């Protein structure tokens with residue numbers, strides 16, 4: 001693992017967490033991170049990021065201060081400002097202290113009709129605002145069964161990455177749709193093949209594509225995290241359900257080595 005590809009464990013809280021529960025969860029994670037920072041025996045081999053709902057970003061920011069746990073958004077609009085009722089710009093996330101934003105999650109591609117072109121514009125917006133975009137890609141079960149998983153993900157990468165973006169300005173998260181929230185994961189061989197393919201595609205797209213971190217997401221749990229993190233070209237995890245329990249999230253982070 002090169003310094004540029006230190007692993008990242010990111011928690012996507014999705015639409016979960018009222019104020020009290022969200023603040024408690026953030027406090028527990030920050031507390032563990034501060035303790036790990038003090039004690040070399042406890043120190044982590046990964047970076048940590050949590051992406052709470054937008055409603056909690058401003059309250060959680062100060063809770064994480066001094067802990068090394070980064071905070072990010074779950075989506076942004078492509079425009080910097082304007083008449084877009086209900087939307088949040090990348091600049092607004094940056095203004096709240098976010099360092100990252102998740103973009104093109106399948107729950108937005110499917111539930112909100114986000115095309116690759118929309119995701120590409122959002123990734124460009126994140127870059128404009130100085131945020132690192134976490135670009136989510138992944139095939140449906142039907143696409144995998146049809147033997148099209150690699151081609152589907154390659155097309156999503158081709159359509160969703162804006163020209164001119166640098167390898168340090170984005171992260172890719174491979175999240176097979178059929179693995180999200182189901183307790184199922186691809187085989188280690190399938191994950192290795194997909195991540196190698198993504199790395200090859202990125203390498204053709206950028207000079208320095210090797211520097212882009214590629215996360216795996218979809219039913220990452222404490223009991224499978226070590227095996228997932230050991231797969232070649234897996235540079236961390238994007239964690240949904242298990243990121244809602246501090247102990248589970250921490251166990252996953254510890255599995256980075």
Ligand code: 13P
Pocket residue numbers: 012105175179180181182183217218219220238239240241242
């Ligand atoms: P689960 O970890 O709950 O399967 O969710 C994965 C995910 O969608 C993270 O973005």
